[in-house]
Amino acid sequence: MxxxxxxxxxxxxxxxxxxxxxxxxxxxxxxxxxxxxxxxxxxxxxxxxxxxxxxxxxxxxxxxxxxxxxxxxxxxxxxxxxxxxxxxxxxxxxxxxxxxxxxxxxxxxxxxxxxxxxxxxxxxxxxxxxxxxxxxxxxxxxxxxxxxxxxxxxxxxxxxxxxxxxxxxxxxxxxxxxxxxxxxxxxxxxxxxxxxxxxxxxxxxxxxxxxxxxxxxxxxxxxxxxxxxxxxxxxxxxxxxxxxxxxxxTFNGDGNGTCGIGGDGIADTPEVANSTYGCPSPNAVASCLAGQVALTMNYMDYVNDACMYMxxxxxxxxxxxxxxxxxxxxLAQNVCTPPTPGFTLTANDSPVFSCPNTDTQAVFNLSYTTILDFAEMTTFSASGLPAGATATFNPPSLNDDGDFTMTINNIDATAQGNFTITVTGTSNSVTETVDVELNNNCTQILCDPYSSAQNLNIPIADGSGGSAGQPIASDVINIPNSSIIESMTVNVDVTHTFIGDLIVQLVHPDGVTFVNLWELDCGGQNDFDITFDDTAGTIACAQPTTGTYAPSNPLSAFNGLDAQGNWTIFVADFFGGDTGTFNDWTITICSEQALSVDELSLDKLTIFPNPNNGEFNIGFDSNSGEDIIIEIFDLRGRAIYSQRYNSVRRFEEVINLNNAQSGVYLLNISDGPQKVTKKIIVE
Missing domain, CATH: 3.40.390 (Collagenase (Catalytic Domain))
Incomplete structure (x- = not known):
């Protein structure tokens, strides 16, 4: 930081x-x-x-x-x-x-x-x-x-x-x-x-x-x-x-050096005023010592590759x-020695959140990966479970690469708390373990979006020769509620004729913690509307550039900080000849929050089938007269579905999660002031 x-x-x-x-x-x-x-x-x-x-x-x-x-x-x-x-x-x-x-x-x-x-x-x-x-x-x-x-x-x-x-x-x-x-x-x-x-x-x-x-x-x-x-x-x-x-x-300067500064401070490399380029003869450049030539062939000078060799x-x-x-x-130890045949276990979604008041099960997704064609049958087991809980595995054993689930049963009979569960794979010759975390505290990761006004239309002033154009385009989003940041994403929409001129910077309300979301990427292409997410891949430039990509610097710099306050974004242009506008932006903050108690329940709410294969129906009577928002998050707080619907008296929709992986998801339904969170299970 x-x-x-x-x-x-x-x-x-x-x-x-x-x-x-x-x-x-x-x-x-x-x-x-x-x-x-x-x-x-x-x-x-x-x-x-x-x-x-x-x-x-x-x-x-x-x-x-x-x-x-x-x-x-x-x-x-x-x-x-x-x-x-x-x-x-x-x-x-x-x-x-x-x-x-x-x-x-x-x-x-x-x-x-x-x-x-x-x-x-x-x-x-x-x-x-x-x-x-x-x-x-x-x-x-x-x-x-x-x-x-x-x-x-x-x-x-x-x-x-x-x-x-x-x-x-x-x-x-x-x-x-x-x-x-x-x-x-x-x-x-x-x-x-x-x-x-x-x-x-x-x-x-x-x-x-x-x-x-x-x-x-x-x-x-x-x-x-x-x-x-x-x-x-x-x-x-x-x-x-x-x-x-x-x-x-080995030199004192790159074109503006002088003798007497001391060079690199090493006795057997003669002090030299300036760097050397190209491929000079060994005795062509004088050092600072009378009668002594420069050690231009040294790797720490600037000559061509063919002329540096010691x-x-x-x-x-x-x-x-x-x-x-x-x-x-x-230094990491024993990583240069080829591995012996065996396997590794990887947890794909830890921690998992559960609540004895509402849940009977918690499901972990894990992967089994063999090393060097290892083919022994490996059986899975677990230790460190909450008292009163049991674990079942599907499948219970593997002898080839694949995914498996661990289901913690009888959650309703357990005490609240954080539990480290050790998953063990045992074969004839190899035993490996991986730890997962069960957060059994009746909390969940919820992600709340905060958006600027639409069509901000803020001019991005043209820069010049590496200097930012003035005034630098900026905007502020105020997040009114206190929450500790678990993760976050940011969407930025810019219209500009040469997006490689731009740097976009997000500053936390503390005024000192910042992240560069965009740093002179994509050269002479036009426009971008990007959601920046640490878990995404590197930017794939297009015209316009849209989609979800990792920011230039990780947003995880904000993790653990309080989200409350004024977040400031800057959009700066550093070269002449092209201008544009800053259109709008959104911050989505994911934080751990207590499971919601439905203060205002939805009339005649139905969710079926549940469990399901990723396709299910939602129905309820709506009385708010406002738009209805359906959001679905995985247990790590990542949004996998978000849709806004016009107000109706009776809401009936089929939701398709497009081949979502098996596991537990959080369904958020917002009908004006009425908000309900339910768990759905995809098998």
Whole structure:
């Protein structure tokens, strides 16, 4: 959570523009990224603490106090994420990812083929500098994958996600803590990384889709991931990973540098005023030391991939000090060893809500997934049930991939409370468990929509050269009732002739917590009417762009906060030539609430059949004279059906849930002031 003022928020939007500028020369967004992130006091505190640990370990290394810890090769597990790629290209993307890992292993161990250039003809130009060798290795994880993130992330296969919206668009995702993460997408610049990344918090090195891997293997044009000259040897990833390992650039500035600042602070890399581009001769660029040339072939300069081929020994000492002091303690264990045959259990809807006053059953949906063609019959059981309850499974056992349900019976005989139920799968040779939560407190997740006026018609002022047009279009929705946010969605409707110019930002009533819903997406296409939902896929651009997609930054930043107060949305245009209007928007807040008592019951209400196959009838007498609203939510609070009907004296409708999965759902009926919530069961 970022605790910034609104003025700083607008500043962040401007800083982000540095990542969208294309250039023929190498670009690195590390400085801009760190400038933004260090404005967050919590991030700054984390960074200061990681640097303290690093400096202490580096001092031990330099004084040989900790030399014994440098003898065992450190294995770093890697996960690679392609949020904009196509699943059909998985085989190609896996080859490209492994190619990049092979390059990193060679570059960081000084076994790359072009290190011969240094050894044979260049090293003599640099007395006191030797090629650095890091005692580390990289491997793409193949086992114990984080569950529930990508349906194609199969045990035994490499940890490569396709279409998974890593971090909701941000370069940090706690789901992937313990891994060195590479995110490959279209960012304009070649790449960026935090200076001193965090494995524990799920930080990522972000790479452009034209600068990842080498042309030694085919690119993946169907997903737009194709290494492009002169950055087609995988060295941009080597460079950005250097930043993750706390290495600075070897130069003082990028065109405006001066001598005397100290360079990267490492003794065996000569200080140089400015970055070097292209492919210069080894002795063509002077350093700040008279008679000494610049170490332009170093991975932390800006030359073309073909002309960077070494780290110095001092740089690798810095990298190892950072790795051992900050990264090793958080590395995921035993994920690079291929798994043995077995199975996993996954809970698809936990927690489930129930109430002893109204329910007799609670149903959990689970999945059984085999590993490496495991075929033993596995039988399911449960422990940790509320006293008086029993559990039945359908089917009671499986020996192939499939879904199953656990029904908790006799809920009406149990006490209220939260219960952790352990589901166990037992075969001849393997036992696995998964925990689910039963919230037996007579509460439910309800989702309430709050909408702006229709046809706001707020002009979106034209921007210019990366500066937001003034005044910035904005609107406020007031949520009058207090509730703790469990999840939320936001719909935004904009008419604009170049939606790639826009950033849309939502600010919580506290004035400091914010989320960017839309960040310069979809280029020159027109208009969007999008519902932003963390559980949805990445934006699929069209003309106009409509549907439900994940926001640029996750809305979960608001989870746990009170929904009450004034929510503010900003729609800003950053480039000239196109304008538009902000039409309307809606916030839907999902929160845990007590089961409703029908203060005003509906006359002659009938719901049949119940249970049903997803199609059922609703009938009641209406006396309000107002519109009738039918809404249906799953037990996680996600709306699966919403329809408004004109007022009638007798309401009769057939509802079809369009192949809804088996389970329990909440039916909300609103007839003017009369509101009723009922449970329906789909079998």
């Amino acid at each position: 970022k605790n910034f003022t609104l003025k700083t928020i607008i500043g962040i939007i401007l800083i982000m523009m540095s990542f969208t500028i294309h250039s023929q020369d190498r670009t690195c967004g590390m400085e801009a990224y760190m400038e933004e992130m260090l404005q967050d006091p919590e991030y700054a505190r984390e960074y200061e603490e990681s640097q303290r640990r690093f400096k202490q370990r580096l001092q031990e290394y330099l004084s040989d106090q900790d030399f014994s810890q440098r003898q065992n090769t450190i294995e770093i597990p890697v996960a690679v994420h392609f949020p904009e790629a196509n699943e059909a290209d998985r085989a190609c993307l896996e080859v490209l990812a492994q190619n990049q890992i092979d390059i990193l292993n060679a570059d960081y161990s000084a076994t790359n083929t072009d290190i011969a250039t240094w050894n044979n003809s260049v090293s003599s130009l640099f007395p006191g500098t030797t090629a650095g060798v890091a005692d580390i290795s990289f491997c793409i994880a193949v086992s114990n994958h984080p569950p529930g993130l990508d349906p194609e992330l199969i045990e035994g296969n490499p940890a490569i996600t396709i279409g998974y919206n890593f971090g909701g668009g941000s370069p940090r995702d706690g789901n992937w803590a313990g891994y060195l993460n590479f995110v490959v997408r279209n960012i304009g610049a070649l790449g960026f990384s935090p200076l001193g990344g965090s494995i524990a918090l799920g930080d990522a090195v972000t790479m452009d889709n034209n600068a990842f891997g080498s042309n030694a293997v085919p690119g993946c044009p169907g997903s737009g991931v194709v290494p492009s000259a002169p950055y087609n040897l995988g060295r941009t990833t080597t460079h950005e990973l250097g930043h993750f390992f706390n290495l600075e650039h 780290f110095s020994a001092g740089q690798m000492t810095v990298a190892e000090a950072y790795i051992t002091s900050n990264l090793v303690p958080a």
